[in-house]
Amino acid sequence: MNINLKELTIEKAHADMKSGVYTPTDLANAYLSVIAEKNADINAYLEVYGDVLDQAKRAEEMFANGTATMMTGIPVSLKDNMLRTGFIASASSKMLENYKATYDATVVALLKNAGAVFIGRTNMDEFAMGSSTETSAFGNTKNPLDTSRVPGGSSGGAVSSVAMDGALCALGSDTGGSIRQPAAFTNLVGLKPTYGAVSRYGIISMGSSLDQVGPITKTVSESEIIFNTINAFDKNDGTSMPVESRAKSSSLKKKIGIPREFLKGDGIDSSVLENFEQSCAKLKNAGYELVNVELPMLKYSLPVYYVLMPAEVSSNLARYDGIRYGHHENGGKLLDIYMKSRGTGFGKEVRRRIILGTYILSHGYYDAYYNSAVTVRNAIQNELENIFKEVDAIITPTSPFPPFQFGAKSKDPVSMYMSDIFLAPANIAGVPAISIPAGKTADNLPLGLHMMSDFHREDILFTIGKDFEREVLSR
Amino acid sequence: MQLEDIKKLAEMARVDMSDTEMSEMAHDFDGILAYVGQVEEAAKMVSENDVNFSLNNVAREDVQTNRGGEYTSKIIEQFPDQNNGYLKVKQIL
Numbered sequence: 001m002n003i004n005l006k007e008l009t010i011e012k013a014h015a016d017m018k019s020g021v022y023t024p025t026d027l028a029n030a031y032l033s034v035i036a037e038k039n040a041d042i043n044a045y046l047e048v049y050g051d052v053l054d055q056a057k058r059a060e061e062m063f064a065n066g067t068a069t070m071m072t073g074i075p076v077s078l079k080d081n082m083l084r085t086g087f088i089a090s091a092s093s094k095m096l097e098n099y100k101a102t103y104d105a106t107v108v109a110l111l112k113n114a115g116a117v118f119i120g121r122t123n124m125d126e127f128a129m130g131s132s133t134e135t136s137a138f139g140n141t142k143n144p145l146d147t148s149r150v151p152g153g154s155s156g157g158a159v160s161s162v163a164m165d166g167a168l169c170a171l172g173s174d175t176g177g178s179i180r181q182p183a184a185f186t187n188l189v190g191l192k193p194t195y196g197a198v199s200r201y202g203i204i205s206m207g208s209s210l211d212q213v214g215p216i217t218k219t220v221s222e223s224e225i226i227f228n229t230i231n232a233f234d235k236n237d238g239t240s241m242p243v244e245s246r247a248k249s250s251s252l253k254k255k256i257g258i259p260r261e262f263l264k265g266d267g268i269d270s271s272v273l274e275n276f277e278q279s280c281a282k283l284k285n286a287g288y289e290l291v292n293v294e295l296p297m298l299k300y301s302l303p304v305y306y307v308l309m310p311a312e313v314s315s316n317l318a319r320y321d322g323i324r325y326g327h328h329e330n331g332g333k334l335l336d337i338y339m340k341s342r343g344t345g346f347g348k349e350v351r352r353r354i355i356l357g358t359y360i361l362s363h364g365y366y367d368a369y370y371n372s373a374v375t376v377r378n379a380i381q382n383e384l385e386n387i388f389k390e391v392d393a394i395i396t397p398t399s400p401f402p403p404f405q406f407g408a409k410s411k412d413p414v415s416m417y418m419s420d421i422f423l424a425p426a427n428i429a430g431v432p433a434i435s436i437p438a439g440k441t442a443d444n445l446p447l448g449l450h451m452m453s454d455f456h457r458e459d460i461l462f463t464i465g466k467d468f469e470r471e472v473l474s475r
Numbered sequence: 476m477q478l479e480d481i482k483k484l485a486e487m488a489r490v491d492m493s494d495t496e497m498s499e500m501a502h503d504f505d506g507i508l509a510y511v512g513q514v515e516e517a518a519k520m521v522s523e524n525d526v527n528f529s530l531n532n533v534a535r536e537d538v539q540t541n542r543g544g545e546y547t548s549k550i551i552e553q554f555p556d557q558n559n560g561y562l563k564v565k566q567i568l
Contacts, residue, residue, distance in 0.1 A: 102549040166542035343491025372518035
C-alpha cells in the first residue's frame with residue numbers, strides 16, 4: 001500500500017479513509033515505516049507509543065459507525081511536554097526521564113475524543129528552553145531538510161516528525177517562539193494561538209504567563225482544522241479565556257502593518273530581508289495594502305521576555321525536588337537531596353535560567369528587573385492593541401537568520417536568544433501569531449513569514465495566510 | 476557578577492553546580508544582564524496612565540472535586556521510596 005505521504009494533507013487523508021482508499025491502520029503503518037527508516041538518524045521521536053495500532057483500530061470503528069471527525073485516524077505527534085496517561089512525558093530532561101503521566105492534557109483528551117492517532121512523543125530543548133533542540137538531554141534532532149543544520153527549537157522534534165513524513169501533523173508549544181521558529185526552519189506552518197485560547201492543563205509549565213500549545217502542519221487550512229479542535233474553554237486552566245469574553249469576527253480591513261524600524265536591527269541576514277520584501281510583494285499582489293506602523297516599545301519584547309520567563313521558570317521548576325517523583329539523588333541531609341537531584345537532573349541551560357530567574361526575583365533586584373519588565377509588557381500589549389484598530393495584521397520575518405548549523409550559536413547565550421527577536425512580542429502581549437513558509441534562500445534553506453493579529457482573531461491569520469500561501473505556491 | 480554571588484543564588488535555588496560552571500555563569504550573566512537591563516530604562520518611558528492591570532479572580536471553591544483515591548496508586552508509583560502508601564523522606568528533626 002503506497003500512500004503519498006509527502007503530498008498528504010488532513011483533508012485528503014480524511015477523504016481517503018472515509019471512502020475506503022485505505023484504513024487508519026494502513027495510514028498509521030505508513031508513518032511507522034518511515035519512522036523505522038529515518039528516526040535513528042533524525043531523532044525526531046524519543047518514543048513511538050506502543051498502542052498506535054490500537055488507536056488506529058478505534059479510529060476505524062469511528063468511521064464505521066459514522067462518528068468520525070476531520071481528525072479521526074490522523075497521525076499526530078506530541079511534544080514531550082504534553083501529558084498522556086500512562087506514558088512518559090520527560091520534557092527532554094533527565095529530571096523526568098521515567099515520569100509516567102497520571103492524567104491527560106486537555107489538548108490530548110480533545111484530540112483523542114476526535115479520534116486522532118498519537119504516534120509518539122517528540123524531542124525538544126530541555127524544559128522548552130532553547131531555539132535549536134540542542135539542549136535536549138536525549139541528543140540533537142536533525143533538520144530533515146538539511147541534516148547538518150538544526151531544526152530550530154524548542155519544538156524541533158515536532159517539526160522534524162512532520163518534515164520527515166513521520167507524522168501528518170504535530171502539536172508543539174510556544175513560550176517565546178518555540179512553535180513558529182522551528183516551523184520556519186522546516187518549511188512548515190506553525191501557529192501560536194492567543195494566550196488563553198488553548199488549555200495549558202497537562203502541559204509541563206515553563207513560563208505560565210507565556211506558554212501556549214499550537215499545531216504544526218504543512219498548510220494553513222490544516223492548522224485551522226487542528227486549532228478548531230483544541231480551541232476551547234477549560235475550567236481546569238485558570239488562565240483559559242471564557243468563550244463569551246473572546247473577540248468576535250469582523251470583516252478584514254485588507255491592511256497589513258510593517259514595523260519598519262524594528263527590521264533595521266543588526267544581526268538580520270540579508271537573505272531574510274530580501275525574502276521579506278518578496279513576501280510583501282506577494283501580499284500586495286493578493287490585494288492587501290501594506291503600511292508602515294510605529295511600534296516604539298516592540299523592540300523591548302525580547303529583553304522583557306528574558307526577564308519574565310526566567311523568573312517564571314525559577315518558580316515553575318521549584319517543584320522538581322526529587323522527593324515525590326522524578327530524578328532522585330541520595331544525600332546526607334534533605335538539603336543535599338534537593339541540591340544533588342536538581343544539580344544532576346537539570347541540564348546546563350535549565351540551570352542557567354533557574355539561577356537567572358532567582359536573581360531577577362531576589363530582594364534588591366525585583367523592582368529594577370521584574371517590575372520594570374511587567375510595566376513594559378503592559379505598554380507593549382497596549383501598543384499592539386491600538387495598532388490592530390488600524391490594521392488586520394503585523395508582519396515580519398519569522399527568524400532573523402536561516403536554519404543554522406549545529407553548535408553555531410552555542411558560544412554566546414545572547415546570540416541564541418536573538419533567534420526569537422520577532423517572535424517574543426506575541427508571547428509578551430498574548431496575541432495570536434503564525435509562521436508560514438515564504439520560500440527558500442539561494443542555498444535552498446527555508447524561510448518563514450511571521451504574522452500577528454488581534455486577540456482571538458486567528459481567523460485573520462488563516463484568511464491572510466491562505467492568500468499568502470496561494471501566492472507562494474503559484475510562483 | 477562574582478562567583479560568590481552565583482554560589483548564593485545556587486543555594487537559594489537548591490541547584491548544585493561545580494565552581495567552574497558557576498564562574499562561567501557569572502561571566503555569562505554580565506552579558507545577559509547588560510542585555511535585559513534595557514527594561515529598566517524602558518519602564519521609565521511608560522506613563523502611569525498607560526498601565527492597565529485589571530484582574531479577574533477565577534479561583535474556585537475549596538471543595539473536593541475528585542473521588543477519594545482516584546489517583547492515589549498512580550501517584551504512589553512515582554515515589555522514589557514508599558512505605559505502605561506513605562512517601563518516605565529524610566528525617567528532618
